[in-house]
Structures are given as structure tokens and as C-alpha cells.
Amino acid sequence: MAEDFKKITEQNSYYNDLEQKSVSELTKIINKEDQTVANAVEKSLSQIETLIKEVVKQVSSGGRLFYIGAGTSGRLGILDASECPPTFGVSDDVVIGLIAGGDQAIRKAVEFAEDNTELGWQDLQAYNIHKGDIVIGIVASGTTPYVLGAIEHCKSHNIPTGCITCNPKSPLAKAVDFPIEVVVGPEVVTGSSRMKAGTAQKMILNMISTALMIKLGRVEGHKMVDMQLSNHKLVNRGVQMIREALKVSEAKAKQLLNQHKSVRQAIANGQKTHQ
CATH class of the missing domain: 1.10.8 (Helicase, Ruva Protein; domain 3)
Structure with a gap:
């Protein structure tokens, strides 16, 4: 691993003795840190734009967008993918979310699933993935083997790749064609990347899928004219x-x-x- 790579997502919190703080103090601390996330995302807008343009190109030509991740990152990808059909009326095979450990991992962690370097590619192969598609790895740390292995296989099959990570110069960012690196800093609870890192990933996923659907003609003016009338x-x-x-x-x-x-x-x- 490169010497210049440091896991900012694993660095110590700025706040000590959390267990001694009141609920009021805790909510103010978390809110203060959350307010920095949008600014961090703003600094990555050029990377986000570049990736979205590639996603639009691939999907407009009949390809599919795959999100792949583990834990919180995987769940966020599945959430974004699952909201596209009801919101924009597209088929559920346009945007597909995959998580280490399979669907059971959406609700409960599957031990060591993310450490398997071959499982991610196997999961993608189940969808007959090809070079007309595009794969986005979602990993706060930028080091998850499940995703890294899948990305390496994609590269050897000429499948375009992107990522959303919260550490600069990570192995994942270096491996993909279109990296997004949004540095939100240490979490309030050290290493709990479901917090600021997860919020940043959610914001970026919103941008990717919404911009994609608008460019596919699924919004008129500002209205969801193709939404499913499900309630x-x-x-x-x-x-x-x-x-x-x-x-x-x-x-x-x-x-x-x-x-x-x-x-x-x-x-x-x-x-x-x-x-």
C-alpha cells in the first residue's frame, strides 16, 4: 500500500469523553460535524461531474449502472438503486446495487464477506456484466477487498469503473477510471464511517442517479412524470x-x-x- 495513503476515516475523533456528555452536547457535536459534509462534497464536484457523464453515456447506450459495496456503503448503493424504479419509472435492471454477503447483509452483517477478493466479481457475473455497463465501488476506506477485487476484474474486461471513497489516494481510487474522493475527516465516534462518510456517499449517490434520470428524460421541468403510482x-x-x-x-x-x-x-x- 502506498506510503502517502492514510486512512483519515480511521483517525481519532476530535471529541473525547463522549460517554460523559449530555444528549444536548452530543447532538450539537454531531450536527456541527455533519455541516462540514456538504462543503467536502462541493470540493469533489468536478470528479462527480466526470463520473456522471460517463454513467449517462453508458446507460444511454443501453448499459447498466452497478453499485457495489460492503456494510453501510453497500446498503446505501442498494437504497439508491431501489429508489430509481418508483421515482423515475425505469426497470429495476437499469441501476443495480450489490452488497458483500448478498441480500441478507442488507439487514444483518455477514462476517468476513467483505474480505473475499473474488466474491464481488462473482456477484457481477451473475448479471452477465459486460463492457457496455459501468461499475461504481462505494467504499469509505477505499480498501475493501470485495470491491477492489471486483474492480480489478472489471478493468481486465474493459468495463468502465468509478468509486466513491472518503480517503485520498486510496488503492480503490487509484484502481478505477473515474474516482470520487470526498474527504470528510475523522468521525465523531472514531472509525464509524456510517456517519459523515455515509452522509457524503448518500449525497453523491443522489447526484449520480438523479442527474442520470434527468438526462435519460425521466423528468419534465422539475416533475417526476414517470413515477410509479404505487400509493x-x-x-x-x-x-x-x-x-x-x-x-x-x-x-x-x-x-x-x-x-x-x-x-x-x-x-x-x-x-x-x-x-
């Missing part, structure tokens, strides 16, 4: 979108939505009728 709240939101777009009554908007089962189609057909 009453979303149906009501869809009705309001149709009302605003077509300047029609609530009853008419409901009728159009019931007829077309899609906000986009309801608006498009409503506009035709009004022409």
Missing part, C-alpha cells in the same frame, strides 16, 4: 401534476390518470385533446 400519496401527486400542466379540474385530472395510468401519458394525451 395514494403518489396518485394524488400525479393528479396535481396533471391539473397544473393542463389547467383542468381535479375530476378531469383523475379521469385522465385513471385512463392512462401514467402522468406523462395523461398530460400528453390531454394536450392533444386541447389542441
